[in-house]
Amino acid sequence: MKLTIDQKLDIREVLQDLDQYRPRRRGWHWRTRLAEHRLGPFVYRDAASELANSVPLPSAHAFADIDPQCACVITTEIASGRFEDDLRRMRMAAWHGADHIMVIRTTGQSHIDGLIEGTPEGIGGIPVTRKQLRATRKALDAIEDEVGRPINFHSYVSGLAGPEMAVLFAEEGVNGAHQDPQYNVLYRDVNIHRSFVDAAEAKRVLSDAGLLQLDGAHNANATAKQAWKVTPELFVQHAINTAFSRAVGMPAGQIALSTVPPTAPPAPKLRLDLPYAVALRELFDGYRFRAQQNTRYIEADTREATVTHVLDTLLSRLTSADVQSTITPDEGRNIPWHYNNIAGVETARQTFMGLDGLDELIELKRDGPLGMQARELKERAVLFLEEILENGGYYAAVNAGQFVDSGYFPERKGDGIVRAPNAGDGAETVVARSAGYGAPVCSHFGNNIFARTSDKPCADYGGCTLCDPGKIRYIDELDPHDNVDARLAVPLAERDAGLLRPEVEQHGDGIVCVTLFVPAQPHAAEAAALAMAKRMGLDSPEVISRHVMHPAEGSVFEVKGVLDVAIPSADLSIAAREEPLSDAEIEAWVRPRHIGLVAATVGEDEHSVGLREILDIKHGGIERYGFQCHYLGTSVELERLLDVAVQTGSQAILISTIITHGDVHMRNMRGLSKLVKERGLRERLVLIAGGTQVNHELASECGLDAGFGRGSTGRDVASVIVRTLQSKQAMNDG
Amino acid sequence: MTTVERKDDFNVRRRHLQKLSDKQLHVRFWALVDALVQPLVVEARTHTTPSIERSVLLRMGFSSVEAKALVERAQELELLGRGVGRLVLELAKAKRITVPDAGALLLDGHHWDELTP
Numbered sequence: 001m002k003l004t005i006d007q008k009l010d011i012r013e014v015l016q017d018l019d020q021y022r023p024r025r026r027g028w029h030w031r032t033r034l035a036e037h038r039l040g041p042f043v044y045r046d047a048a049s050e051l052a053n054s055v056p057l058p059s060a061h062a063f064a065d066i067d068p069q070c071a072c073v074i075t076t077e078i079a080s081g082r083f084e085d086d087l088r089r090m091r092m093a094a095w096h097g098a099d100h101i102m103v104i105r106t107t108g109q110s111h112i113d114g115l116i117e118g119t120p121e122g123i124g125g126i127p128v129t130r131k132q133l134r135a136t137r138k139a140l141d142a143i144e145d146e147v148g149r150p151i152n153f154h155s156y157v158s159g160l161a162g163p164e165m166a167v168l169f170a171e172e173g174v175n176g177a178h179q180d181p182q183y184n185v186l187y188r189d190v191n192i193h194r195s196f197v198d199a200a201e202a203k204r205v206l207s208d209a210g211l212l213q214l215d216g217a218h219n220a221n222a223t224a225k226q227a228w229k230v231t232p233e234l235f236v237q238h239a240i241n242t243a244f245s246r247a248v249g250m251p252a253g254q255i256a257l258s259t260v261p262p263t264a265p266p267a268p269k270l271r272l273d274l275p276y277a278v279a280l281r282e283l284f285d286g287y288r289f290r291a292q293q294n295t296r297y298i299e300a301d302t303r304e305a306t307v308t309h310v311l312d313t314l315l316s317r318l319t320s321a322d323v324q325s326t327i328t329p330d331e332g333r334n335i336p337w338h339y340n341n342i343a344g345v346e347t348a349r350q351t352f353m354g355l356d357g358l359d360e361l362i363e364l365k366r367d368g369p370l371g372m373q374a375r376e377l378k379e380r381a382v383l384f385l386e387e388i389l390e391n392g393g394y395y396a397a398v399n400a401g402q403f404v405d406s407g408y409f410p411e412r413k414g415d416g417i418v419r420a421p422n423a424g425d426g427a428e429t430v431v432a433r434s435a436g437y438g439a440p441v442c443s444h445f446g447n448n449i450f451a452r453t454s455d456k457p458c459a460d461y462g463g464c465t466l467c468d469p470g471k472i473r474y475i476d477e478l479d480p481h482d483n484v485d486a487r488l489a490v491p492l493a494e495r496d497a498g499l500l501r502p503e504v505e506q507h508g509d510g511i512v513c514v515t516l517f518v519p520a521q522p523h524a525a526e527a528a529a530l531a532m533a534k535r536m537g538l539d540s541p542e543v544i545s546r547h548v549m550h551p552a553e554g555s556v557f558e559v560k561g562v563l564d565v566a567i568p569s570a571d572l573s574i575a576a577r578e579e580p581l582s583d584a585e586i587e588a589w590v591r592p593r594h595i596g597l598v599a600a601t602v603g604e605d606e607h608s609v610g611l612r613e614i615l616d617i618k619h620g621g622i623e624r625y626g627f628q629c630h631y632l633g634t635s636v637e638l639e640r641l642l643d644v645a646v647q648t649g650s651q652a653i654l655i656s657t658i659i660t661h662g663d664v665h666m667r668n669m670r671g672l673s674k675l676v677k678e679r680g681l682r683e684r685l686v687l688i689a690g691g692t693q694v695n696h697e698l699a700s701e702c703g704l705d706a707g708f709g710r711g712s713t714g715r716d717v718a719s720v721i722v723r724t725l726q727s728k729q730a731m732n733d734g
Numbered sequence: 735m736t737t738v739e740r741k742d743d744f745n746v747r748r749r750h751l752q753k754l755s756d757k758q759l760h761v762r763f764w765a766l767v768d769a770l771v772q773p774l775v776v777e778a779r780t781h782t783t784p785s786i787e788r789s790v791l792l793r794m795g796f797s798s799v800e801a802k803a804l805v806e807r808a809q810e811l812e813l814l815g816r817g818v819g820r821l822v823l824e825l826a827k828a829k830r831i832t833v834p835d836a837g838a839l840l841l842d843g844h845h846w847d848e849l850t851p
Contacts, residue, residue: 113784113785114785114788114798114802115788115798115802117798117799130798160785161785161788162785163783163785163786163788163789164785164788164789164792164798164801166789167789167792167793168792171792193777193781194783196774196777196778197777197778197781197782197783197786198783198785198786199778200775200778200779201778201785201786201789205789235763236767239763239764239767240767240770240771242767243764243767243768243770243771244771244774244775247771247772247775248775248778282756282760283760283763375756375759376744378756378759378760378763379744379748379751379759380744381763382751382759382762382763382766383744383747383748383751385763385766385767385770386766388766388770389766389769389770393770393773394770394771394773394774407739407740407742408742410740410742410743410744410747411740411741411742411743411744412738412739412740413739414738414739426783429783429784429809430777430781430782430783431781431782431783431814431815432780432781432815433780433781433782433815433817434815434816436816436820437782437815437816437817437820438816438817438819438820438823439786439787439790439817439819439820440790440794440819440820440823441790441793441794441819442793443793444790445778445779446778446779446780446781446782447779447780448817449820450820458793458794460823460827461794461823461826461832461833464793464794464795465792465793465794465795466793471794471795472795473792473795473796473797473798473800475797475798475799478799
């Protein structure tokens with residue numbers, strides 16, 4: 001499957017022949033950090049290779065459109081509920097620099113004792129199934145070819161079906177997974193024995209398949225009443241999963257700690273979060289770090305979320321991060337919208353590129369409060385471990401409510417999570433292996449008669465699926481109604497008919513968001529905002545963000561609603577638009593040729609602002625390319641422009657014509673064309689007009705080379721002058 | 735059951751840790767963790783679960799639907815401790831048939847009584 005840049009991802013092609021699909025690559029992929037990377041006008045210290053195709057950060061236009069990529073992997077989490085929509089979101093995210101796509105599972109999959117098959121719709125995520133994994137991995141193969149960088153695909157190996165899920169991931173080329181038995185116990189109430197026995201098998205499978213494993217300790221941040229006080233326990237949770245993984249045989253390089261800076265402003269974030277981040281990296285030297293951004297405090301304000309996420313990313317740079325996970329800035333108010341996945345990724349990228357080479361500039365003051373606090377955190381963690389062992393071990397400690405207590409250990413509030421060893425989902429399902437226990441397969445953990453010989457355990461029957469993928473059994477669908485084909489019927493018919501609807505989450509969902517400031521007290525203002533949204537024609541309007549500017553003067557709201565409008569793309573008149581030349585191209589042509597131009601506002605017209613913005617170097621106007629500009633002012637006669645053009649040997653005339661009473665702007669443009677022709681100068685001069693009511697068609701109709709209306713820039717004008725002069729030159733040469 | 739509340743007595747409790755170097759503290763941390771995890775690893779080494787057994791059958795080439803049915807039946811007959819994968823393989827060897835064929839016979843309800851308990 002191959003993608004074409006100007007074509008949408010073809011979901012029909014993705015779904016075709018999935019029974020035959022095999023992943024072409026296994027295991028995790030890290031970016032390669034380049035020592036001294038020269039790009040455009042800069043040399044980067046912490047960059048990886050650029051992408052073959054990408055969308056640069058917005059300000060790149062000022063820096064030769066460079067698109068540097070940071071050295072660490074960047075994650076985006078995707079959770080629309082429909083994998084067929086997620087694929088398009090993944091493609092967009094990859095173009096913006098994400099190379100770790102984490103797919104959130106549907107609510108409740110942890111409690112299903114077995115695998116799900118087919119493509120049923122999920123809630124807050126997707127049901128992870130073999131078909132869904134294959135379709136996603138197949139699409140990601142094509143997407144990584146398009147951007148020119150391997151993309152890691154990731155989901156969750158937790159709940160009651162951990163070992164099966166791990167086998168599924170290994171078979172289907174998934175590259176990373178969350179696996180932490182403590183997560184099951186504390187947050188999913190899966191039986192503690194079941195959770196750890198299953199985890200050993202799952203970890204062994206993940207380990208052999210080369211997946212990167214993330215733990216689940218960061219969830220305590222989100223659960224504890226005061227997240228910064230649970231930090232001593234976080235060391236312990238990380239350590240339990242790490243040591244358990246090592247005991248099962250997982251190499252250190254595949255074990256990643258999932259860590260979140262626990263606070264957000266107005267808390268003194270760096271003072272609290274940095275000692276914790278430093279202590280963690282010291283205690284877990286040799287392991288990988290997946291730095292997650294904070295989600296705990298985000299509510300409706302995406303700007304606030306973004307600032308916190310920038311600070312989180314700064315903490316990553318001040319310490320270390322092998323993987324920087326991003327959080328969509330709208331996560332606090334709705335299931336993330338796809339364009340906000342891109343916003344989250346760009347926040348991390350923008351911050352990392354801005355902090356490039358930070359190590360050369362500053363170092364942490366280890367001898368001071370930072371070191372003292374880091375040490376204290378470690379000691380509190382050791383005390384936590386001592387108490388677990390004094391309590392009779394891990395199971396007893398969990399049963400005694402030692403975990404996720406909101407006290408700053410050894411302080412206790414008595415509100416920890418309590419899980420009895422014989423309770424929870426899957427209780428009483430753990431069975432002792434008899435002396436003759438056997439499992440004739442690879443990647444199996446623990447006592448096994450088939451592991452005693454020098455042959456592979458699966459040699460007796462010609463190999464297991466991990467050795468012979470041809471034996472994998474693919475199930476397409478089990479539910480004739482709840483599946484991807486049923487869901488795609490309407491969207492694909494609309495797409496084939498060329499109908500366009502707005503969307504934020506799923507294909508053509510119609511959701512739009514409007515921003516309104518209403519000058520009234522908060523309650524009245526909010527009611528008015530909703531009424532206004534209804535008057536705009538939005539169905540089911542809902543305020544998703546409210547921010548008081550002043551209790552009496554007013555509030556600003558973001559209101560979402562459904563715009564039930566399908567626009568036939570065939571009916572749209574789309575003016576052919578030529579991309580302007582780049583700044584560098586324009587300057588390279590103009591500067592050595594000493595191109596002169598004459599400019600003025602013509603007729604009886606005193607408007608000067610628009611033209612000055614096109615001309616002045618201060619406003620990014622065309623002077624900066626090396627044009628020799630002769631600006632004659634306002635209310636200038638057309639004849640005078642021509643006189644000066646002749647005197648100065650200029651090659652272009654720019655007129656600004658703002659006033660439109662009696663079509664005076666048309667008369668000015670026609671007048672210029674006529675006069676230039678009368679004087680026999682038409683071949684020599686490029687004629688351009690600008691003004692609020694001017695456009696290219698109108699100017700051409702009046703005999704000029706080009707016309708510019710609102711929103712035009714110096715670059716647009718300069719580009720047209722250069723191209724017109726180039727074509728005149730080519731005609732003369734020809 | 736929840737534990738009682740306790741005030742932050744860190745300064746009292748930490749006394750035995752105070753003199754340790756950072757490196758010694760790290761060593762103590764990991765020694766405690768290893769001691770804590772060790773019985774969990776032993777339990778995992780010597781026990782199995784329905785999910786582990788289904789994951790074995792998946793690796794032997796059965797579908798998730800088949801694996802679920804086979805393990806459920808084995809659970810009813812208290813055969814999980816032998817390893818369901820082993821039972822299927824032994825049946826295949828005894829009958830001189832393939833593993834998938836042995837699984838199909840079991841799924842049809844045959845030969846369960848011949849499996850070693």
